[in-house]
Every structure is written in C-alpha cells, then in structure tokens.
Amino acid sequence: xxxxxxxxxxxxxAIVSVSGQTGCGxxxxxxxxxxxxxxxxxxxxxKDVIDFLEFSGRLDAVxxxxxxxxxxxxxxxTPFKEGDLVKKGDILYKIDPRPYKAKLDDxxxxxxxxxxxxxxxxxxxxxxxxxxxxxxxxxxxxxxxYQAAEEEARAGVKSADASTEIHKLNLDxxxxxxxxxxxxxxxxxxxxxxxNQDSTLLTTVVSxxxxxxxxxxxxxxxxxxxxxxxxxxIKPDTKGDIPVLMALADEVGFPHKGTLNFVNNRxxxxxxxxxxxxxxxxxxxxxxxxxxxxLFAPGxxxxxxxxxxxxxxxxxxxxxxxxxxxxxxNVFILDNENKVQYRRVELGQLxxxxxxxxxxxxxxxxxxxxxGLQMVRPKDVVDPKxxxxxxxxxxxxxxxxxxxxxxxxxx
Numbered sequence: 001x002x003x004x005x006x007x008x009x010x011x012x013x014a015i016v017s018v019s020g021q022t023g024c025g026x027x028x029x030x031x032x033x034x035x036x037x038x039x040x041x042x043x044x045x046x047k048d049v050i051d052f053l054e055f056s057g058r059l060d061a062v063x064x065x066x067x068x069x070x071x072x073x074x075x076x077x078t079p080f081k082e083g084d085l086v087k088k089g090d091i092l093y094k095i096d097p098r099p100y101k102a103k104l105d106d107x108x109x110x111x112x113x114x115x116x117x118x119x120x121x122x123x124x125x126x127x128x129x130x131x132x133x134x135x136x137x138x139x140x141x142x143x144x145x146y147q148a149a150e151e152e153a154r155a156g157v158k159s160a161d162a163s164t165e166i167h168k169l170n171l172d173x174x175x176x177x178x179x180x181x182x183x184x185x186x187x188x189x190x191x192x193x194x195x196n197q198d199s200t201l202l203t204t205v206v207s208x209x210x211x212x213x214x215x216x217x218x219x220x221x222x223x224x225x226x227x228x229x230x231x232x233x234i235k236p237d238t239k240g241d242i243p244v245l246m247a248l249a250d251e252v253g254f255p256h257k258g259t260l261n262f263v264n265n266r267x268x269x270x271x272x273x274x275x276x277x278x279x280x281x282x283x284x285x286x287x288x289x290x291x292x293x294x295l296f297a298p299g300x301x302x303x304x305x306x307x308x309x310x311x312x313x314x315x316x317x318x319x320x321x322x323x324x325x326x327x328x329x330n331v332f333i334l335d336n337e338n339k340v341q342y343r344r345v346e347l348g349q350l351x352x353x354x355x356x357x358x359x360x361x362x363x364x365x366x367x368x369x370x371x372g373l374q375m376v377r378p379k380d381v382v383d384p385k386x387x388x389x390x391x392x393x394x395x396x397x398x399x400x401x402x403x404x405x406x407x408x409x410x411x
Contacts, residue, residue: 039372042389046364048311057215059300061206070173093176104167111160118153125150182207209282216273233309244278245305253352316355332369354392
C-alpha cells in the first residue's frame with residue numbers, strides 16, 4: 001500500500017513539472033482566416049403590385065335540394081344512377097301507387113254520383129218553376145226547397161271534384177321527380193323500404209355551374225373595401241360586383257376569376273366577422289371520358305383574394321432575406337465597401353410568387369443578403385456574389401402544369 005502511494009506521488013510531480021515547462025514557452029494562438037465571408041446578395045424587385053385581401057372559405061352549391069316524398073308508401077323503383085347528372089322532372093323514386101289509384105277511382109265514382117244528383121235536382125227545379133206558372137199549383141216554400149236542392153247538389157259536385165284533384169296529386173306524387181338540374185347523391189333508401197310523407201330523406205341534388213364560395217371577413221377588411229369604394233380606388237363592374245380571385249387547396253396563385261355578389265346584412269358580434277359570397281364558373285374537366293365532371297365541388301376548401309385599388313410601384317424581396325429581432329423585421333444590406341448594415345423594414349402583402357412587399361425601409365437599389373444571415377454582424381466585410389432574387393414558380397394547380405414544373409426542376 002505504501003509503495004502504491006509513493007508511485008502516485010512521483011507521477012503527480014512528473015506531470016506538474018512537464019506543465020511548468022510548457023507554460024514557460026510562448027502560447028500558441030489559433031490561426032485566423034482573414035478572408036471575408038462569401039455570401040449571396042440580390043437586388044430587390046421593383047414592380048407594380050395591387051394590394052389585396054385574402055380569406056379562407058368553402059364552396060357551396062347555388063341550389064341544393066333534399067329530396068323527400070310527399071306521400072307515404074313503399075319504394076318500388078329507383079330509376080336514377082347514383083352520382084349521375086339529372087334533369088328537372090326526371091323520376092328519382094317510385095312509390096307503390098295502388099292505394100292512391102284506388103282512392104282516386106273511388107273519388108271519381110263519387111263525383112259521378114254527385115253529378116247525377118245535380119242533374120235530378122236541376123230537373124226537379126225546372127218542373128217546379130213550370131208548375132208555378134199556374135196560380136196556386138205550388139207554394140213558394142216548395143219552390144225554395146227545389147232551388148236549394150239544386151244549389152246543394154251543385155256544391156256537392158264541386159266538393160267531389162276538389163277531392164278528386166287531391167287524389168290525382170297524391171297519385172302523381174308517387175313518382176318523386178327531380179326539382180332542379182344537377183348531380184344526384186346516393187340512394188338513402190332502397191327498394192321495399194317504407195317512406196313517410198314529408199319526413200323521409202330519399203337523396204339530395206346539388207347544382208354545379210355556377211358555384212358559390214363563402215368566407216367570413218373581419219370587420220377591418222370590410223371597412224378597407226368600403227373605404228376603397230368610397231375613395232374610388234376600388235371600382236365595381238357594371239353590375240356593381242367586385243372582382244374576386246380564387247385558388248384551390250393544391251394551387252399556387254389565384255387562377256380562377258369570379259365576382260363578389262353578396263355581403264351579409266350584419267356583422268356577427270361574437271366573432272367580429274361578416275359572411276361574404278363570390279360566384280364562379282365551374283368548368284368541365286379536360287380529357288374526361290364521361291365529359292360531365294367539373295373541377296369544383298361543394299364543400300371544397302378555397303382561398304379567396306379581393307384586389308384593392310389600382311397597381312402601385314412597390315419593392316419586393318424574398319421571405320428568406322428577413323431577420324426577426326424582438327418581433328421586428330430587418331434585413332442585412334451591403335454598402336459600397338461591401339460592409340454589412342442592419343436595416344429595419346415594414347412588411348406588406350405576400351405575393352403568389354413568394355416575394356414580400358416592403359412598404360418602408362428599402363427603395364429597391366440596395367443589395368440584400370440572401371445567405372450567411374446567421375454568420376454576419378453589422379460592419380463585417382463580406383465577399384458578395386450577386387444573384388437574382390429567388391422567385392417561387394406559379395402554376396394554376398392543374399396536373400399537367402405540375403408535371404411541367406417537376407420536369408423543369410429535374411433539368
């Protein structure tokens with residue numbers, strides 16, 4: 001044990017002596033690279049840009065009908081094809097007509113009986129009037145009875161005729177007709193099921209062209225639009241409608257054009273929003289073998305854009321150029337000596353091509369850093385390489401355009 005302690009003590013003394021000899025020499029400093037940091041810079045775009053508002057919304061059909069039967073009975077036929085186009089007047093369901101046919105026949109027979117009674121009452125009344133020409137042959141009271149009997153029989157004919165019309169309607173309603181042109185849903189009831197009058201849902205039909213897009217706009221946006229109309233910057237068309245652009249969930253940009261044709265009459269005080277509606281044409285799909293399918297469907301998520309005013313010259317940069325500092329937006333720019341400067345900017349609308357409008361802080365002549373944002377500091381000298389400001393590709397969301405975009409990326 002003693003020898004082990006002596007060994008450890010000698011090892012410690014040797015280490016201390018070596019450290020002392022090393023410390024007496026001149027310390028070795030890490031080598032520094034004096035070359036400036038290579039970075040990419042780009043000049044902002046300056047072009048005419050239209051201010052706009054954007055909202056998220058849903059598509060909905062102009063006409064949507066819940067098809068219900070107007071009579072009670074059992075389903076005997078469903079002559080439509082699920083999911084197909086239907087025309088107004090097409091028969092969608094057939095309900096067993098036999099009970100209603102029997103009731104109609106009974107009503108027609110009763111009508112004939114009432115007509116016969118009217119014929120007899122009319123003849124009796126005519127004979128009584130002839131007899132009354134002989135003084136004292138018939139009393140005035142009897143004449144009134146014959147006249148009343150004829151009028152009663154005539155009223156009975158009208159009542160029986162009205163009852164016959166009701167039974168005719170019930171028989172006609174055994175054929176459930178489509179009320180509008182559109183696309184029908186599935187069978188909610190199949191053959192043999194009982195249908196209850198005015199309550200059982202049989203299927204639904206929705207119109208397809210044109211189609212509506214609904215969205216909830218905040219109060220400030222509503223005021224912005226109305227102020228623009230008041231000042232003349234926003235000019236509705238000849239019908240008073242405001243142009244609206246729309247994009248589907250898979251589209252970049254807003255390729256579909258429509259009009260804002262409805263604004264609700266009050267703002268919801270709970271949410272501070274108001275419902276707006278735009279109308280769009282619903283085009284047929286290209287290269288569709290059936291030839292009747294359309295691009296838009298009720299319930300689709302969409303993005304709406306409302307242009308505000310006339311185009312104005314604006315400065316635009318890529319989003320990647322921005323640096324956030326305590327909630328404020330800044331960019332790095334280079335002066336004539338390639339020194340980095342910190343510049344605070346005010347942001348505007350994000351454009352479809354990925355460029356952000358700068359409302360204050362840049363005039364478009366600066367060189368803005370694209371790379372090295374985390375490695376530079378103000379007054380650092382860098383080695384700039386000028387490149388174009390990056391822009392995202394804009395396509396209309398159709399498959400063939402996506403294929404073209406992918407092929408370009410591969411090249």
